[in-house]
Amino acid sequence: MIIQKIEIQNFRSYYRENSFELINGLNLIIGSNGDGKTTFYEALEWLFRTDGTNKMDTKYISKKRSEELMPNSSDDVRVAMTYEHKGRTKALEKMFHFTKSFDGEVTTSNYTFSLIEGYGIERVVKDGVAFDKDLPSEMRKFIMFKGEQDLNILEKSNSLKQLVDEFSEVQNFEAYFSFMEYATKNAEQARDNAQKLDKKNADKIKGLKKTIEQEKGLLSDIDREIHIKEGEAENFEGLLKNIEQSNEASKLLKSVNQRIERLSQRRSETAGRIKENYTINLLDDMWILLGFVDTAEEYSALVNGLMNERKKQEDQYLITAGVEKAIKEAERGFTALPAHIPGRKIMEDMLNEEVCKFCGRKAEKGTEAWNYMYERLQEYKASLEGKADEGIEPLYKNNYIDELQKRDTTLNDNLSDIAKMRRKVQEAIAFNNRLHDDIKKIDANLNTEFEQKKRILAQADGLTEEQLLANYDNISNWIDKKKKAEGRIDILKRQREQHRAILEEAELSLSKTSEGTAAEMYAKTALIIQQISNAFKNAKEENKRRLLDAIEEKSNLFLVKLNTNDFKGTIRIIEKQNGQGEAFLMNNDSMRIFNPNTALKTTYLMSILFAIGNLSAERDETELPLLFDAPTSSFTDTKENEFFGVISGLKKQVIIVTKSFLRDGSNGEAILDHSRIEDIDGRVFRIEKKRPFDDKKLGTIQTMITKVK
């Protein structure tokens, strides 16, 4: 099938009539975001829909066209495709009418879907559903792909069966398989009926039939258990492969979590040691006094000043008063110092030393001599006191300054305590600051660990933290279970072989039991039909295996072409236990490659699609076109050029809508890179929004098409 022309009329951004004339080869439709690429793809999806759904919908109508329509006037939404298939040219056309009422409401009507064959008087118009014969609806998933994530067709349920149905070497095995079951059952019934007449061997036949029935039952049970165990082993294999893939991440995550836990605990302990209830310390521990040291010192200075001033004034006063007194004394006559008194200091020394320093004799305490000296000293002291009392009046009669001084002394005592307290406060604050610094360091470490954790989780292929940790915990458990399942499968397979041999022997014996009897031929016929049935069953499996081998072989040829200068690995395609297909890449050491980069993944999945297309051409003698919406978004420019170069050399119709080959212009507009387009061997269209347009008004959006090459 070759698509020659696609026409899109009033379909969303495709205002009025638009057409794309395509070639049998590479067709590129290049547009930036919002230029109508996906609309082009969706127009074809709508056209190809043969199930009768989504016939008419106002969402398909060009907003620009519907807004400009005069009241009570109408137009059509139409998508059509002209194509050549097996030497005949046909046109598939889907359209509906839309009318704008006087109150501005748009309604739809007159839906038609037609397949037109021939021209002029030979023109035949059929229901569009007939298009299914040229492109069966189940085939469309093998030719139309939206984005890179849509390329893995084997992930889609039932795909493998459809692949086998559509592309295998031998088709329609199912009908024959079903017939052989019917034929075997009837042939066995005929044999059984005939053997009923054989009275002689009745017991032997009965015993053999019982054996056959038992063996069939056992084989059925064994097959069922093998199926279950293979499913289990496959499941654990898959889980372990996923773990293998994420095992490193699981280990790292576990270790990061442990470090985070330790750091968090340390942080909590450190924070707990910080005591910063300074308000309480201010009052309870009198830290507030630290603020009054200056005041106390100022007070002390003032009191000292006062003391000095008083002393000065008193000295002056005493001198003045002393002179006056001396004058009075002189007027009265001098007071003679007792001749027997040597002076207070000497007398006190003599008393203390218990010796008379005048005569040199001893005067022990309590002796007459010592008592004499003591009395003389007391006399002297009394004489001094009497004179003082009689002496000069003090200048300051009150003790206020003394009181102030006493307080100063107390304050000085407190100041020495405050000095100690200051050290304590400084130490307490320094300690807390050190703890704060420690917390900062812990926080920095914690941040590093959290960043590391984020990186691990971001690259864990969508696995959550819980899944990663569970994987880590489960690994040994799963290995055991997988081994156990595989061990059981081996045992079951051996048992199956044994029981198959017993069954075969019993069936042969049953056939031979009838030798020489009327039932002999029936028994032999039933046996032959059973054996032919087995051959059909094996052929059906072989057919599937050959298809997968063929796809694999062809895919790898395409993979080599699409990755000339890159690592590529080898594509493997297998049937999983659940009947679904699976494609993956293998390294040369037969190890599976998990997570190939997106460009490699895209190319290997595309290689499979090209291989299937190739097989389709071989089987049906017609190539189907491939239609991709943005398949190369992960490719580099070089990779993209290589890729399109390979596709243009495939001699296959490929239609790709893409925003590749565009670069930013000076005004921020997307400009077509003509130098790169030069290298493309194929047809190139540029689609873009007609300018100017209002970015808030859908009714101003119109896709313009330019044929570039």
Next chain:
Amino acid sequence: MTNKERMLHMVLDDKKLQELYDYDKSEYEDLYTAMNSENVVVAAVARIIKNLDGSTDASDQKKVYMTVFNYINDNYLL
């Protein structure tokens, strides 16, 4: 080569069947040759493929079964 011929080859390729009924599969390129084979099993397989014609209809199955059953009954030498 038609689908039926490809199916014939694939069924006749069965090792067990070859071993039991001693035929050379390379001798049977097309359905016509296989249907006219002296080997009853080869001819029966060819008849199944040709006469059933991919039908899943019960009456077609019955008709083909009777044809094949009678053919084997009539032609297989004990």
